[in-house]
Amino acid sequence: MASYLSIKARLLIFALCIALIPIAIITTAYYFHSRNALKYQIVEKLKAVAESRERHILSTMERMKVRAIDFSSDGIIRSGIEKIVHGRSSKPDAIIRLNAYLKKNKLPLYSHRLLAIILVDKVGKVISSTNEKFVGKDFSGQDVFVQGIQKSYGETCVGQPQYFPDLHENCIFTSAPIISKHGAETLGVIINVYNLITLNEITTNPVGMGETGEVCLVNEGKIMFTESRFLEDAPLKLAVDSEPVRRIIEKGEEMVGIYKDYRGQPVVGVSKYLPEYKWILLTKTNKAEAFAPLKTLGIIALILGAVSAAAVTSFGIVFAVSTSRPIKDLTKATERFARGDLGHRVKIIRKDEIGFLANSFNSMAEELARVINEHKRAEKELKHYSTELKRSNEELQHFAYVASHDLQEPLRMISSYLQLIKRRYKGNLDADADEFIHYAVDGANRLQKMINGLLEYSRVDTHGKSFELADCEVVLQQALTNLKVVIEESIATITHDPLPTVMADSSQLLLVFQNLITNAIKFRGNEPPRIHISAQLRENEWIFSVHDNGIGIEPEYYERLFVIFRRLHSREYPGVGLGLSICKKVVKRHGGRIWLESEPRKGSTFYFTIPGKRC
Structure with missing residues (x-):
């Protein structure tokens, strides 16, 4: 009786003591899960906004560049500037006609945000513009001219946003070279001047930003060049030295998280880098607004915790009183079972969970005993088969060596x-x-x-050697030396990226390189072979690749290539069909894999892996 009461008392104390622990854990977990879910939703929303604005900005900039290319390839513009540059007609008349053409036929066709079109000769002097006051000005020191004059036909340059005093506006410039019709000469550069409002209209769009949400663009000088939602006259004047800006500039890392913005306010934000233009896109909202729903979640969590604590405590008392004796019996049965008495069974007859548990325990004991016996038998058979397989492989290996040697x-x-x-x-x-x-x-x-x-x-x-550090650069050079005659006869061009040092049998690694390079030279097309070898570290292995421009292989023949003495081509290609089989066996000995990717008449790429890490 004392033992029964002791177990019951312990269960009661246990139930009362731990009732609040899981409730506290669950309540806390619920709160933090809800907080994390809310944060995830906020971040995903900000990411979606950032990606949307990024696409909009990039498409807008792309349209600006296309316009610059369109203007630079206009036949009338090219003819006009060529006449002015080479003096084939009256210079003042030609300039007047070109100015008029730009005003009438180019400027009105595009957005009202296009403020001016400027034509600059190759020394940087403005020779024509939709705004006559630019004619004669020197643009040779402008970055948009210096880079634009160096571009080829169809290429463009985008300048960094800046204040343009001649127009009293914040502007962004795009430029493209003007090439003569025959492509023999660069005549000058066309420069399109856009109002920076073009980008402001994208970043200040309030859709999906709430009360404190903001999107802005910052250059690599940490200067914001779009409008601020909170500060007046911010473009090209406000310095933004926040954490996401520093991360991108110093480490090239985009950021998602909580930080202080240029106002010193804690915000939840997403940063994206636009490398083509060296701009940083910041999308953020105040932390207070973002996490406002957490107050309600906290109240809900407390109520749920209190109710659950009362319910669990009551259940614990009932459970302790009704299950103390069966639990003791189950405990004893478990101890006997753990000692290896697989024949012992629990004798509890109840029509509740305890009875079900007892029956399940008995079924588990029977099943486990059966599985253990079968496992022992299978382990014995597997050991026998493994021994036989090892012996068979050794005999086959010995037979192949003796047969070929004798x-x-x-x-x-x-x-x-x-x-x-x-x-x-x-x-x-x-x-x-x-x-x-x-x-x-x-x-x-x-x-x-x-x-x-x-x-x-x-x-x-x-006859394989033990593995040691092997410099793949040295191994490859040895392979190329061995194949020097074949390479020269086939006029092959062989290039390679920097190759690593790995733990390997260097003599066998030499065989792999020689066979793959020989294979690439042998199965070449009409053009001289071009072969490139490279290596890339992924996780814990180096992936080597040998790419060629040969005749290629149909996908259905990939596996057959590595079968010993299996050839896919007639005798027009010499060989006995062992090279790739040897490669596969060497790579397998090193614990790696070998495969290929190919398209008929477009060349092949053979890949193989060697375990290792960066040395």
Whole structure:
């Protein structure tokens, strides 16, 4: 009786003591989960806004660049500036006509945000413009001219936003070179001047930004050049030295999180970098507004916690009183089962969860006993099969080595006598005899190559060296030296990226490089071979690639390529079909993989991996 009361008392104390712990954990978890969910929703919303504004900005800038290219390729503009530059007509008249053409036919066709079109000759002097007061001005020091004059036809330059005193406006410039119709000469540069309001209209769009949301653009000088929602006269004057700006400028990292903005206010924000223009896009909203719903969530969490605590405490008392004895029996049964008494069963007859648990325990014991016995039997069989497989592989390896080694001497004798017959009797017999002798000699030579290849294939495992640091740069250079004659005869161009140092058998790694490069040279098209070798570290392995411009391979033949003595092409391509098999075996010995990607007539890329890390 004392034991029963003791267990019951412990359960009661346990239930009362821990009732509030899970409630507190659940309530806290609910609050923080809700907080994180809310933060996630806020961030996702800000990301969506940032991506939308980014696309809008990029499309707007793209339209500006397209306009610059369109203007620079206009035949009338090109002819007009060519006449002015080369003095083929009255210069004042030509300038007047060109000014009029720009005003009438170009400026009105596009957005009212296009303030001016300026044509500058190749020394930086303005020779024509929609605004006559620019004519004659010197733009040679303007960055948009300096970069624009260096561009090729169809390329553009976008200048950084700045205040343009001649127009008393904040502006952004795009430029493109004007090339003569025959492409022989750069005549000058066309510069389009846009009002910065073009970008302000995108960033100040209030849709989806709430009461304190803001989108702005900052340059690499940490100066905001779009309008602020909170400060007047901010464009090109307000310095923004916030954390996301510093991260992008100093580390090139975009940021999502909470930080203090240029007002010193805590905000939730997203930053994006526009590398083409070296701009930083900031999308943010005040932290107070973003997390305002958390107050309501806190009240809900407290109410749920209090109600749950009362319910769990009551349930714990009932549970402790009604289950103390069956739990004790189950505990004893579990202890016996843990000691290895798999034949023991729980004797509890109840039509509730405890009874179900007891039945489940008994079923589990029976199933576990059966599984353990089957596992022992399967483990014994697996060990036997593993031993047999290892023995079989060793016998096959030994057979391949012995067969290829022992066939060398008789084959050399056959080949030598066939060569002697060919030299002594060539031309002395009829044409059929000469042809038969030729076939016999060729067959002996091919058989010699196959035996040599088979011997080399069998030595991958039996004669492999222990792994040590191997400089792949040195290994590749050795392979290229060995293949120098083949490379020169095929006029092959072989390039490579910096290659790593890995733990490997350098002599076998040399075989892989030689076979893959030989393969690329052998299966070339009409053009001279172009081969590029590179390596990239991914996770814990180096991925090497050998890319060529050869004849390519159909996808259905990929797996067959690595099968020993399997060839896909006729004898127009020499070889016995062992090179890739050797590569696969070497790579497998090093714990790696080998595969390829190819398109017919578009070349192939062979990949193989070597475990390792950056040294």
